[in-house]
Amino acid sequence: MLSDEVYKQFADFLEVQCGIVLGPNKQYLVKSRLSPLLTEFKGESLAELIKRSMGMRERDLRAAVIDAMTTNETLWFRDTYPFQLLIDKLYPDVLAGGKKQIKLWSAACSSGQEPYSIAMSTLEHQTRKPGVMPQGVQITGTDISTAMLDHCKQGVYDSLALARGLSPERKRQFFETLNDGSGRMKINDKVKKMTSFRSFNLLDSYTLLGKFDIIFCRNVLIYFSPEVKSKILNQFANCLNPGGYLMLGASESLTGLTDRFDMIRCNPGIVYKLKAPVAKR
Numbered sequence: 001m002l003s004d005e006v007y008k009q010f011a012d013f014l015e016v017q018c019g020i021v022l023g024p025n026k027q028y029l030v031k032s033r034l035s036p037l038l039t040e041f042k043g044e045s046l047a048e049l050i051k052r053s054m055g056m057r058e059r060d061l062r063a064a065v066i067d068a069m070t071t072n073e074t075l076w077f078r079d080t081y082p083f084q085l086l087i088d089k090l091y092p093d094v095l096a097g098g099k100k101q102i103k104l105w106s107a108a109c110s111s112g113q114e115p116y117s118i119a120m121s122t123l124e125h126q127t128r129k130p131g132v133m134p135q136g137v138q139i140t141g142t143d144i145s146t147a148m149l150d151h152c153k154q155g156v157y158d159s160l161a162l163a164r165g166l167s168p169e170r171k172r173q174f175f176e177t178l179n180d181g182s183g184r185m186k187i188n189d190k191v192k193k194m195t196s197f198r199s200f201n202l203l204d205s206y207t208l209l210g211k212f213d214i215i216f217c218r219n220v221l222i223y224f225s226p227e228v229k230s231k232i233l234n235q236f237a238n239c240l241n242p243g244g245y246l247m248l249g250a251s252e253s254l255t256g257l258t259d260r261f262d263m264i265r266c267n268p269g270i271v272y273k274l275k276a277p278v279a280k281r
Contacts, residue, residue: 007026010030010054041064064147077121086121087121087125103210104139105239106118107220112195113165115195141197144199214245221233221249237274245272247272
């Protein structure tokens with residue numbers, strides 16, 4: 001077990017690097033996430049591995065530790081309703097403003113299930129209503145984990161990942177089976193061409209990201225302190241085009257963190273719309 005001193009040092013390090021707040025008594029989580037790295041990086045103990053990762057000499061170890069601590073399990077079409085809201089409300093509202101192409105950001109996209117689910121939902125919508133989105137949707141997925149981004153770009157998933165929220169019909173329509181006997185499947189080209197992926201830390205400057213019409217950042221803010229949440233949400237607001245939308249996780253709220261969005265209750269679910277700037281007198 002990690003000593004309280006080493007755990008506190010590591011928790012502080014992780015919060016500075018990527019904003020994640022571990023909180024007290026989460027040594028078990030650190031152990032479960034980092035123990036697999038002991039063999040790969042020839043660690044004498046978990047404490048020794050952690051101390052090395054907090055230094056500047058071993059960048060590969062540092063990156064692997066951050067990857068391990070920030071990677072979360074995900075699934076296809078998680079919670080279902082956000083993707084229905086996207087089709088039924090968000091897309092029509094953005095297009096009504098005269099947009100020809102919609103730009104959407106999937107923040108902290110992990111292994112790619114969210115942006116690819118968005119792409120699949122969009123393609124299904126375009127099939128049902130040809131011509132409704134003349135220039136389609138440009139989806140940008142970002143994550144802090146280089147390992148996850150590599151996974152996203154490859155778009156290859158094993159049978160366990162494919163079983164989590166993906167219907168047989170969508171497998172047939174949007175995936176290709178790899179001919180290597182592994183049972184793995186690969187996202188097909190019509191889905192992949194709608195998406196791009198890049199490395200991004202939500203604590204960094206958002207200046208170079210550009211502007212978006214819709215941002216998905218679901219089940220991510222729960223890991224941050226209130227101060228960091230507030231900073232991220234206000235930067236999201238700066239990244240949105242007028243009238244843009246923010247989709248958070250079901251258990252997440254903007255209360256007390258920012259006043260730049262209007263909450264819109266849907267049935268089911270909630271979405272947040274960027275407020276119009278107040279006119280100066």
